């Protein structure tokens with residue numbers, strides 16, 4: 001039996017891709033760690049020399065694995081493409097920080113969609129990423145790029161504390177990019193080096209269809225910033241999102257265009273759902289009826 005045939009998930013685009021399955025900081029050399037990917041129970045073993053091996057708990061088969069950006073990666077089938085390339089991770093004046101993996105009892109697609117949504121800032125991240133009366137999401141541009149990504153540009157939002165090193169509220173420029181069904185990037189104005197951007201990548205591990213682990217990877221400019229502060233800020237913000245996400249119903253993301261009424265501010269969400277539909281992503285979704 002080929003590896004891909006054993007996968008619990010019917011979507012080749014997911015079975016044949018790499019997914020983060022652990023922050024290596026939480027699996028030190030000599031340790032063993034159990035997790036799940038796309039419904040498949042996995043065991044991660046790190047030898048005393050740090051070498052990583054991953055196998056399935058159901059049939060013992062070896063799973064292809066890699067280490068990159070401080071994470072353990074697994075692919076249940078034959079990898080169709082490489083792990084995402086992040087050029088900013090090679091820039092030496094940035095902190096590269098894993099932001100603390102957080103389990104969330106909701107579909108990972110919901111977690112990606114929530115990450116794209118600026119409308120919730122004043123209400124969920126009150127006093128940090130937004131505050132009343134600055135609640136309006138100004139029109140922005142969304143497109144599908146030649147590289148087959150969902151790209152949202154010219155996103156602007158007023159934020160009281162956009163970043164740990166921000167002093168006072170500023171209008172923040174955002175660029176969002178969904179590069180894989182469960183991976184989204186955010187480029188955000190740095191308050192001190194305004195011509196450069198901090199980068200937050202959210203690698204979402206689909207544990208099963210209604211549970212995920214969000215693994216943030218932060219590439220923040222070092223100027224005026226400590227790595228620990230970067231991690232603390234991400235954990236603060238994501239801790240505010242988690243209960244909101246876990247209250248979403250249904251837990252899977254509806255892809256039927258009639259399922260939820262979009263408003264203009266949700267343009268990126270509308271594109272994201274359409275993009276998932278067009279790529280036959282069903283795992284973690286409620287597929288559109290024909």
Ligand SMILES: [Fe+2]
Pocket residue numbers: 114115120124125237240241
């Ligand atoms: Fe949020």
